[in-house]
Amino acid sequence: MTEVKQSPPDKQPEGEPTWIQRVAPQGIDLRSVLVIPLLAVLTALVVGMFFILFTEGANAILPAYGALFSGAFVGWSSISETLLLSTPLILAGLSVAIGFRAGLFNIGAEGQMTIGGLTAVIVGFSVQGIPGIIHLPLALIAGFLGGALWGFIPGFLRAKTGAHEVITTIMLNFIAFRTMDYILKLPAIQPEGRFDPISKNVLESARFPRILGWLPVDGASGLRLHLGFLVAIAVAFVVYWVLFKSTIGFEFRAVGANPHAAKYGGMSVAGAIILVMAFAGGLAGLAGSNETLGVLGRAAPGFTSQIGFDAIALALLGRSHPAGVVLSAILFGALRAGGRTMQVQSEVGIDLIVIVQALIIIFIAAPELVRAIYRVRGGKETGQLTRGWST
Amino acid sequence: MRLELRNVTKRFPGVIANDSVDLAVSSGEIVGLLGENGAGKTTLMNILYGLYGADEGEILIDGKVVHFDGPGDAIAAGIGMVHQHFMLVPVFNVTENVVLGVEPTAGPLGAIDMEEARREVREISTQYGLEVDPTAIVEDLPVGVQQRIEIIKVLFREAEIIVFDEPTAVLTPQEVEDFFEIVRSLRESGKGIIFITHKLGEMLEIADRIAVLRRGKIVGETRPAETSREALAEMMVGRPVDLVVDKSAAEPGEPVLSVRDLVVQDDRLHTAVDDVSFDVHAGEIVGVAGVQGNGQTELVEALTGLILPIAGKVTLNGKDVTLASPRELHASSVAHVPEDRQRDGLVLSFDLTENLVLDSYYARPYSRGVVMDWEEARRHADELIEQYDIRTPSAQISASSLSGGNQQKLIVAREFARETKLIIASQPTRGIDVGSIEYIHQRIVEERDAGAAVLIVSSELDEILALSDRILVMYRGKIVAEVAGSEATASQLGLYMAGASA
Numbered sequence: 001m002t003e004v005k006q007s008p009p010d011k012q013p014e015g016e017p018t019w020i021q022r023v024a025p026q027g028i029d030l031r032s033v034l035v036i037p038l039l040a041v042l043t044a045l046v047v048g049m050f051f052i053l054f055t056e057g058a059n060a061i062l063p064a065y066g067a068l069f070s071g072a073f074v075g076w077s078s079i080s081e082t083l084l085l086s087t088p089l090i091l092a093g094l095s096v097a098i099g100f101r102a103g104l105f106n107i108g109a110e111g112q113m114t115i116g117g118l119t120a121v122i123v124g125f126s127v128q129g130i131p132g133i134i135h136l137p138l139a140l141i142a143g144f145l146g147g148a149l150w151g152f153i154p155g156f157l158r159a160k161t162g163a164h165e166v167i168t169t170i171m172l173n174f175i176a177f178r179t180m181d182y183i184l185k186l187p188a189i190q191p192e193g194r195f196d197p198i199s200k201n202v203l204e205s206a207r208f209p210r211i212l213g214w215l216p217v218d219g220a221s222g223l224r225l226h227l228g229f230l231v232a233i234a235v236a237f238v239v240y241w242v243l244f245k246s247t248i249g250f251e252f253r254a255v256g257a258n259p260h261a262a263k264y265g266g267m268s269v270a271g272a273i274i275l276v277m278a279f280a281g282g283l284a285g286l287a288g289s290n291e292t293l294g295v296l297g298r299a300a301p302g303f304t305s306q307i308g309f310d311a312i313a314l315a316l317l318g319r320s321h322p323a324g325v326v327l328s329a330i331l332f333g334a335l336r337a338g339g340r341t342m343q344v345q346s347e348v349g350i351d352l353i354v355i356v357q358a359l360i361i362i363f364i365a366a367p368e369l370v371r372a373i374y375r376v377r378g379g380k381e382t383g384q385l386t387r388g389w390s391t
Numbered sequence: 392m393r394l395e396l397r398n399v400t401k402r403f404p405g406v407i408a409n410d411s412v413d414l415a416v417s418s419g420e421i422v423g424l425l426g427e428n429g430a431g432k433t434t435l436m437n438i439l440y441g442l443y444g445a446d447e448g449e450i451l452i453d454g455k456v457v458h459f460d461g462p463g464d465a466i467a468a469g470i471g472m473v474h475q476h477f478m479l480v481p482v483f484n485v486t487e488n489v490v491l492g493v494e495p496t497a498g499p500l501g502a503i504d505m506e507e508a509r510r511e512v513r514e515i516s517t518q519y520g521l522e523v524d525p526t527a528i529v530e531d532l533p534v535g536v537q538q539r540i541e542i543i544k545v546l547f548r549e550a551e552i553i554v555f556d557e558p559t560a561v562l563t564p565q566e567v568e569d570f571f572e573i574v575r576s577l578r579e580s581g582k583g584i585i586f587i588t589h590k591l592g593e594m595l596e597i598a599d600r601i602a603v604l605r606r607g608k609i610v611g612e613t614r615p616a617e618t619s620r621e622a623l624a625e626m627m628v629g630r631p632v633d634l635v636v637d638k639s640a641a642e643p644g645e646p647v648l649s650v651r652d653l654v655v656q657d658d659r660l661h662t663a664v665d666d667v668s669f670d671v672h673a674g675e676i677v678g679v680a681g682v683q684g685n686g687q688t689e690l691v692e693a694l695t696g697l698i699l700p701i702a703g704k705v706t707l708n709g710k711d712v713t714l715a716s717p718r719e720l721h722a723s724s725v726a727h728v729p730e731d732r733q734r735d736g737l738v739l740s741f742d743l744t745e746n747l748v749l750d751s752y753y754a755r756p757y758s759r760g761v762v763m764d765w766e767e768a769r770r771h772a773d774e775l776i777e778q779y780d781i782r783t784p785s786a787q788i789s790a791s792s793l794s795g796g797n798q799q800k801l802i803v804a805r806e807f808a809r810e811t812k813l814i815i816a817s818q819p820t821r822g823i824d825v826g827s828i829e830y831i832h833q834r835i836v837e838e839r840d841a842g843a844a845v846l847i848v849s850s851e852l853d854e855i856l857a858l859s860d861r862i863l864v865m866y867r868g869k870i871v872a873e874v875a876g877s878e879a880t881a882s883q884l885g886l887y888m889a890g891a892s893a
Contacts, residue, residue, distance in 0.1 A: 246761045250745070250752055257738045263697060264727070264735040265749040266718030 037317050039370045040363035048356045056347050064348035071341020072334035080223040086333025090232040091287035092311035093329050094239045095280040097320040102276040103256035108169025109284040110308025111176030112147040116285020117292040119146030121299045124202035135205040143289030144282040151281015159270035199299040208294045228290040240322040252276050313361045392551040393417045399448035408434040410607040421584040423598030427824040429794050431607040432587050441465040471550025473541045475557040481530035486512045489544050515546050535566035552583040563682045564885030591620045628825045638836045641860035644673035647813050647844035653703035655693040663689035665868035676845040678859030686868035687848045691817045695727045696720050721750050726806035730817035736802045739791035744772040746790050747805050779804035796827030817848040852881050866890050
């Protein structure tokens with residue numbers, strides 16, 4: 001007994017949270033909610049330095065990270081871009097997060113974005129002659145419903161047949177991409193005179209208006225941040241309310257944390273799974289709509305630009321809490337915005353951002369690693385006090 | 392050989408699991424380690440077995456300090472452990488299980504010498520009167536025999552000190568007798584035994600010396616001849632304990648629950664409940680006795696709407712509820728204390744408030760439409776915590792941080808606090824401390840006296856005998872006997888539980 005072992009026993013006691021419960025903890029424990037993600041980000045940036053060191057040399061580190069920071073946060077233009085890029089990430093992140101809360105791994109945000117973005121566009125250019133105050137919400141509802149349909153399918157399959165949502169959502173992504181390719185070549189969708197897969201432009205009345213024009217700075221009217229950001233923040237509040245203040249959210253969380261107890265409590269596990277997947281799909285649909293009704297103003301292949309996959313990462317980083325998701329999405333938006341500046345101003349390419357994001361997720365997925373590096377105590381073990389030695 | 396734990400202390404964040412514990416066992420004696428769940432028995436044994444390091448203190452063998460960095464070291468030093476949950480490979484035969492990890496080999500290629508292994512297993516088996524066929528497949532064997540395989544495993548590894556962790560939990564009363572014979576024969580042949588249990592009667596019967604652990608400390612050592620059940624219980628709990636449930640004779644009223652020709656399949660589609668019929672009347676407690684795995688689990692799940700029966704009829708106050716959902720039964724004032732509280736009864740990561748409205752959240756006063764009224768739920772929770780004596784710093788901590796007894800009280804509070812016409816309680820006191828058992832038993836009797844029909848399923852005979860006004864015995868899915876509670880004896884029920892017909 002020279003060595004004092006702190007680690008818990010090998011065998012996991014019954015009732016130990018699964019990994020999915022760990023990424024969607026019920027209580028707010030400040031340590032696990034804030035400390036580990038922040039340390040993970042920090043560690044990822046430090047490891048990222050080594051990549052620059054080996055590829056471009058030590059002299060490139062400072063300018064690259066300087067450009068990354070200034071491109072993300074310094075000046076109104078940077079802030080506008082950061083928040084603009086974070087907007088779809090917030091919505092898609094909420095989609096994945098609410099799935100995690102219900103014990104479901106929604107890898108289909110990308111496909112749900114695709115379908116939702118497309119339905120929003122169709123309403124956005126085909127419905128004419130109504131004011132923006134009606135048209136934009138109408139297009140958003142269409143986007144929500146399109147995504148919800150795409151989320152409903154794997155939810156239904158999971159609830160009724162047991163088909164695992166990881167498999168079905170991945171496959172539905174592929175189907176969504178090819179469906180979009182087909183729809184974008186239909187005469188009713190394609191602009192006249194075009195033969196590549198692309199949609200007509202969304203009418204001005206269905207586009208998100210820019211919101212920073214009032215700033216007393218030069219070129220404020222050119223700042224691209226639009227109303228979609230505020231919509232995303234509002235949706236985060238709605239998701240928070242649903243999860244923690246409504247009976248439906250109580251069911252979602254119970255089903256996610258312990259489906260047996262949920263069933264015992266008289267809840268419909270199948271119903272909750274279908275509902276939560278449809279809701280998650282709808283949120284991803286809003287993320288897609290944000291792209292097609294925002295900066296792009298139309299739909300074209302690849303408009304989702306991997307946001308649905310980054311959403312998985314940032315939902316993990318945000319511990320599947322709406323507030324965490326918003327903060328993580330802004331961080332990822334900042335990395336994307338800063339990464340562009342870094343690419344332009346230094347020798348380091350934007351690919352570094354992909355590496356840094358991947359590293360963040362590795363460190364989030366391996367909290368023990370982060371704890372070991374920084375000797376963080378406590379956190380996860382809190383719930384275990386009574387189990388370690390119970391007979 | 393003499394094994395000694397000296398001044399062993401183990402701290403977990405916030406709690407001292409073992410506090411300067413001294414414990415010794417010598418060859419040829421049986422030392423009983425008695426303590427409630429959570430008293431620190433298992434931690435102590437994990438330290439002894441090398442699974443944990445102690446923060447302070449030392450382990451001595453024949454007066455010499457030893458260090459164990461893992462079970463391998465402990466085994467090499469001659470310590471063997473028979474766990475509560477067997478660690479056997481079900482599809483392997485007895486010999487294969489015994490030699491797993493220490494296979495005798497022969498020939499230049501190191502092939503396993505099964506012939507030699509079988510011979511040794513047979514030898515050990517006869518020497519200690521274990522009566523195990525070395526070639527039998529483990530999953531075909533009864534639990535009692537599987538336990539003997541665990542014992543052979545330990546003997547095969549040449550253990551001199553053997554630790555038994557709650558060894559009788561899974562045995563029928565007859566198997567317990569056989570098991571005690573084996574333990575005694577191990578003692579005669581010079582093995583030292585540490586016998587861990589929370590059952591007082593067993594301790595008095597088998598131990599030469601009894602050490603009582605309470606809240607991590609050894610609070611006393613005694614001998615069976617010098618003590619009594621009452622005295623042991625008091626040492627274990629720290630206050631006088633009422634071991635007999637105080638209840639008057641039942642005054643049964645109308646039948647509340649009627650079960651007719653019920654057939655239920657388990658999840659592997661085997662018939663688990665086979666054509667069962669019985670009634671439970673208002674104001675009586677009916678106990679279902681039986682060795683675990685004889686269909687009680689499926690019976691309760693079918694009666695509470697968690698699985699659907701494939702034939703038969705269940706009525707509640709005359710209303711057909713054969714296919715009713717858990718929600719419908721809840722609305723009809725059926726309370727259910729589930730067998731596995733952590734799997735079915737609680738969402739461990741939820742706080743106490745959330746758990747206390749787990750099955751009533753959907754309606755007033757806890758919600759209006761889809762809007763939860765958490766303030767009302769919290770008020771309700773604070774009330775129940777007070778009323779049911781749930782020991783917790785607040786209602787806002789997760790259920791996982793409660794002790795087993797308090798988790799069970801949480802469920803009992805949730806289920807009993809509303810109007811109850813029928814209570815179905817499965818293993819209501821499994822694995823919880825004596826104080827909580829006493830409390831839950833009282834509550835059950837109170838509910839009965841208030842006119843509820845009560846169905847108790849338990850594999851603890853003592854519990855069935857203490858509570859029941861009428862006892863049904865289940866064996867292989869059938870009810871094989873019905874006995875009046877006042878006339879039943881443990882030995883008679885034990886026979887029925889083993890399959891003798893009434």
